[in-house]
Amino acid sequence: MSQAEIGVIGLAVMGQNLVLNMADHGFKVAVYNRSYDKTDAFVRQRVEDRPIVGAQSLTELVDQLARPRKIMLMVKAGDVVDRLIDDLIPLLSEGDIIIDGGNSLYTDSTRRTQRLKAEGLHFIGTGVSGGEEGARTGPSIMPGGDVAAWPAVKPIFQAISAKSDGQPCCDWVGPEGAGHYVKMVHNGIEYGDMQLIAEAYHLMRQGLGLSVDAIQAVFADWNQGVLDSYLIEITAELLTFKDDDGEPLVDKILDAAGQKGTGKWTGISSLELGVPVTLITESVYARCLSALKSEREEAAQRYPASEVPPLSESETRAMIAALHDALYASKIMSYAQGYMLMREAASEFDWDLNYGGIALMWRGGCIIRSRFLENIKQAYDQNPSLNNLLQAEFFEQAVKQSESNWRKAVAFAVTQGLPVPAMSSALAFFDGYRSARLPANLLQAQRDYFGAHTYERIDAPRGERFHTDWIHSGGHAQSGSYEV
Numbered sequence: 001m002s003q004a005e006i007g008v009i010g011l012a013v014m015g016q017n018l019v020l021n022m023a024d025h026g027f028k029v030a031v032y033n034r035s036y037d038k039t040d041a042f043v044r045q046r047v048e049d050r051p052i053v054g055a056q057s058l059t060e061l062v063d064q065l066a067r068p069r070k071i072m073l074m075v076k077a078g079d080v081v082d083r084l085i086d087d088l089i090p091l092l093s094e095g096d097i098i099i100d101g102g103n104s105l106y107t108d109s110t111r112r113t114q115r116l117k118a119e120g121l122h123f124i125g126t127g128v129s130g131g132e133e134g135a136r137t138g139p140s141i142m143p144g145g146d147v148a149a150w151p152a153v154k155p156i157f158q159a160i161s162a163k164s165d166g167q168p169c170c171d172w173v174g175p176e177g178a179g180h181y182v183k184m185v186h187n188g189i190e191y192g193d194m195q196l197i198a199e200a201y202h203l204m205r206q207g208l209g210l211s212v213d214a215i216q217a218v219f220a221d222w223n224q225g226v227l228d229s230y231l232i233e234i235t236a237e238l239l240t241f242k243d244d245d246g247e248p249l250v251d252k253i254l255d256a257a258g259q260k261g262t263g264k265w266t267g268i269s270s271l272e273l274g275v276p277v278t279l280i281t282e283s284v285y286a287r288c289l290s291a292l293k294s295e296r297e298e299a300a301q302r303y304p305a306s307e308v309p310p311l312s313e314s315e316t317r318a319m320i321a322a323l324h325d326a327l328y329a330s331k332i333m334s335y336a337q338g339y340m341l342m343r344e345a346a347s348e349f350d351w352d353l354n355y356g357g358i359a360l361m362w363r364g365g366c367i368i369r370s371r372f373l374e375n376i377k378q379a380y381d382q383n384p385s386l387n388n389l390l391q392a393e394f395f396e397q398a399v400k401q402s403e404s405n406w407r408k409a410v411a412f413a414v415t416q417g418l419p420v421p422a423m424s425s426a427l428a429f430f431d432g433y434r435s436a437r438l439p440a441n442l443l444q445a446q447r448d449y450f451g452a453h454t455y456e457r458i459d460a461p462r463g464e465r466f467h468t469d470w471i472h473s474g475g476h477a478q479s480g481s482y483e484v
């Protein structure tokens, strides 16, 4: 019997679907799950005439694989991955490859790459996006780690991935934890996109008093234009669902959001690297705030909303158009921030990231897939060394066209007392980014006043430090160059 081309460990839904996808593309797959019952049931029910074989032990799995052995872990991120690596190392031979397809923290993937290298083995940490359906029909795959392993894995990954204009939504991302880093930013952007859609929904529902059906029609319409994306599409679809009593199901869902950590990691990384990824981070906080359900209910009694006169029909129509533009412009800020973060990470960790390639990987298969990513890809195709998305002509025009409606929508939310943390933080970021002068001069003066932290002057070369004795100089500037 021929040997399997790849082994997959972990037969939860994502693992199962990925295995079926591989088998449908003609790859022979050996599978192993901690409990053999699950492996047995999967092989009995799903395999039919597909080239899939079950293994009862890790040793059996390893024996079933052609060399170099490729073993993909589809298990929960964290200690389980390290324990499996511990168990596999003694069973493997030089040049064999372990792939982690979970949502692992990128620093773990960097550590694992180095660890396996020291053992003469290769590690790939890969983002896999697209949920259960994507895994089955074509996910977006973002591999990074030991590039020596890529030629052996590439044919399988590129065959099973989604395609955009015939190109696979999978390419080599970079060394160490680069693949999981890019997946983390993908998920952060996913948080931002979801929050923006939720804010637009909330303004239409609470601020404009629209019915769920009317909002459903708005999202369906938006999905025909520049906002065309998977997340807008599923939002329009899920709003059609009714509960047993005929009421919209969405109204029956408790408004306390969960999270598994990738958005938080994006925020933490942005703080560590000093990149203003405000929209994603606000989206994480918005979930945290939503989780304070009982406290919010109590505060709602204490601080009731003030009455605001309803908008006329034409004003309502204009506000829906404003919301569209606010969502679009905010989304541009979010992606600009996400790309700023990846650029800084690439510089910090010495990774050569291909930004256009990342847009292509996100163009299809993944949760943030959208028409918009085609525009990002084109911007990087036109200028591969583009410093910031906001410097690209296409996005400059889009922001300028949306700007006044964006302000109108945020102002509406503020007067209504409705929270739009993502839209408003995006606008604050934009206003800061386009300001040649910010009040940081005053911050520097304060820091120098109480802590002699020194400051730079606008009329001296950058890097030259000054200090003023603010307390004893009696209001007269007695600043002097500061010797570091």
Ligand code: 6PG
Binding pocket: 103, 128, 129, 130, 131, 187, 190, 258, 259, 260, 261, 262, 263, 366, 367
């Ligand atoms: C994807 C998703 C996937 C998962 C998120 C959900 O790309 O397919 O992002 O990875 O659904 O981890 O994250 P939260 O539970 O934190 O919302």
